[in-house]
Amino acid sequence: DCIICMERLSCPSVYEVPPECSASLQPSADGSLQCPSCKTIYGEKTGTQPKGKMEIYSIAKPLPGHPDCGTIQIIYSIPPGIQGPEHPNPGQPYTCRGFPRYCFLPDNDKGKKVLELLKVAWTRRLIFTVGTSSTTGEPNTVIWNEIHHKTEMLTNVSGHGYPDANYLDNVLSELASQGVTEDCLKVDAHTSAM
Known part of the structure; x- marks a missing residue:
């Protein structure tokens, strides 16, 4: 039934x-x-993230809590623009406070898996959206979209840094709740092998 x-x-x-x-x-x-x-x-879930750029770099210095590996640095850049029909106020401008945004992962197997899934989430426009900032209350601005990132490399003053033993597992769960799982990587690998 x-x-x-x-x-x-x-x-x-x-x-x-x-x-x-x-x-x-x-x-x-x-x-x-x-x-x-x-x-x-x-x-395939797709989001409303505005156009931008995701860059990836390797840093030799380890993150606190991950002394045996280097660091993956992700830089997200999104310029200001005009909201499209998928945004809260189509035709109105949106701002991009705090960009570029710098994020960090340990350069180990699990960190690399998270990176590959974040690439899928970026392509599907799931990492950011246009809305009201929970930090400043500013409307019509680019904000994070339910996939947490670590934005502090060597400190954890804001709670968005290391060490955090549960972060990689937590972000894998957040990605899965957006429909971004290891199965996506298998599909992409199979598609690119054809």
């Missing part, structure tokens, strides 16, 4: 859905199909 309307499902195909349920299964605003029961994302 359908978990939404409780009607008997007459066909196993997900495309033949009772009419009263079809509204619940339409693609969401983020471009994905999400099960209303388990919240699993089916399809």
Whole structure:
């Protein structure tokens, strides 16, 4: 039976859905199909991140808590612009306070996996969005979008630095909640091998 309307499902195909349920299964605003029961994302979620640039560098110096490896530095650059139809106030300008943004990962196996997944999230426009800053209250500005980053390399004054033994696992969970998992890397590797 359908978990939404409780009607008997007459066909196993997900495309033949009772009419009263079809509204619940339409693609969401983020471009994905999400099960209303388990919240699993089916399809590829895309966000509303404005255009910009993601650069990656290696630094020999280790991060606190990761003495056995160097550091991966990510630099995100997004210029100010005009909001598109996917943003809160289409046609209005948006600002980009604090850019470029510098972020850091340990240059070990798990850090490299997180980096590859962040590249997928960047391509899918999931890392930033346009909204109201929770820090300053400024509206119509580029803000983080539910995927936490470490923005302090050698200190942890703001809580966005190292050491943080749980960070890599936490960010992997946040990426997965956006539909960005290791399966995405396997698909990309398979596609590029063809």
